[in-house]
Amino acid sequence: xxxxxxxxxxxxxxxxxxxxxxxxxxxxxxxxxxxxxxxxxxxxxxxxxxxxxxxxxxxxxxxxxxxxxxxxxxxxxxxxxxxxxxxxxxxxxxxxxxxxxxxxxxxxxxxxxxxxxxxxxxxxxxxxxxxxxxxxxxxxxxxxxxxxxxxx
Amino acid sequence: xxxxxxxxxxxxxxxxxxxxxxxxxxxxxxxxxxxxxxxxxxxxxxxxxxxxxxxxxxxxxxxxxxxxxxxxxxxxxxxxxxxxxxxxxxxxxxxxxxxxxxxxxxxxxxxxxxxxxxxxxxxxxxxxxxxx
Numbered sequence: 001x002x003x004x005x006x007x008x009x010x011x012x013x014x015x016x017x018x019x020x021x022x023x024x025x026x027x028x029x030x031x032x033x034x035x036x037x038x039x040x041x042x043x044x045x046x047x048x049x050x051x052x053x054x055x056x057x058x059x060x061x062x063x064x065x066x067x068x069x070x071x072x073x074x075x076x077x078x079x080x081x082x083x084x085x086x087x088x089x090x091x092x093x094x095x096x097x098x099x100x101x102x103x104x105x106x107x108x109x110x111x112x113x114x115x116x117x118x119x120x121x122x123x124x125x126x127x128x129x130x131x132x133x134x135x136x137x138x139x140x141x142x143x144x145x146x147x148x149x150x151x152x
Numbered sequence: 153x154x155x156x157x158x159x160x161x162x163x164x165x166x167x168x169x170x171x172x173x174x175x176x177x178x179x180x181x182x183x184x185x186x187x188x189x190x191x192x193x194x195x196x197x198x199x200x201x202x203x204x205x206x207x208x209x210x211x212x213x214x215x216x217x218x219x220x221x222x223x224x225x226x227x228x229x230x231x232x233x234x235x236x237x238x239x240x241x242x243x244x245x246x247x248x249x250x251x252x253x254x255x256x257x258x259x260x261x262x263x264x265x266x267x268x269x270x271x272x273x274x275x276x277x278x279x280x281x282x283x284x
Contacts, residue, residue, distance in 0.1 A: 041233070042233055042234060042235060042236050043232070043233065043234065044160070044162060044234050044235075045234060046160055047160055048158045048159065048160040049160070050160060050234035050235035051232060051234050051235075052230065052232065052233050052234065052235065053230070053231050053232040053233075054226060054227055054228040054229060054230050054231060055228045055229065055231055056227060056228030056229070059227070059228070060228075061227050061228060065199040065200065065235055065262075066199065066261075066262070067197040067198065067199035067261060067262030067263050068197060068261055068262065068263045069261060070261060088158075089158050092184070092195060094186060094188075096188060096189075097186040097187060097188045097193075098186060098187050098188075099184065099185070099186045099187075100185040100186065100187060100192075101183050101184060101185040102184050102186075103182040103183055103184065104182045104183065104184045104195060104197055105158055105159055105161060105182075106156065106158060107156035107157050107158035107159070108156070108157060108158060109157065109158040113232075116231055128261070130199065130200055130201060130202050130203075130222070130259075130261075130262050131197070131198065131199030131200060131201075131261050131262010131263065132199055132200050132262065
């Protein structure tokens, strides 16, 4: 029996091959964890504030967890397809106190999100309630899906 | 602009917070607790919890805070999810010198503020030394 030695096998020199493999592994992990916990799987961007973005045919909805931030300390803007949420979380004013726990963080933040679709920036609605920021961004007429009637 | 940048803290899930009948995760809220001469103040981040869904229980020296998240209805299909909806639960053991009758709770911008006034006997007293 002849044994052939495979000529110097190496990892394929395709750019991004390893990254693709890693990406697939991460997606698998996420899928499995979603199964095991029976709840929503989360993909964090690591930037404050965390968001949930949903969309339907005529609107995009953005929700952010911003507890402890007053509405007047928030700045929201839409330029083209980029939504920017920035602001500052200010520390509670205290005098002559001793801390037992200090886990809550404060500071300024700036987050950008690329929207899946163009939006009508003039008609964006924003609401702050119970530490959640809710944005409703209407899509302009020309990006809404249109039903095409077939003529018989 | 502040010098500090606000870092994102991932929500920490509680491993065993009693058996819950709701099919949502339970998170540990981040808290600040500070003490002044007159009171102990607790601040807890509970975004998404309306004031009427906060449950505070003080049983002997065990303080339990529970917040039930108001999920509302989701509009449209999810295209990005960076946090999960869930309830909040945390328990503390207090020193027993709290004036239970005067505990105040308020909620603002998703932050629970609990003021626990100290009982008279526990307030610090300045001792003056008389010279004879």
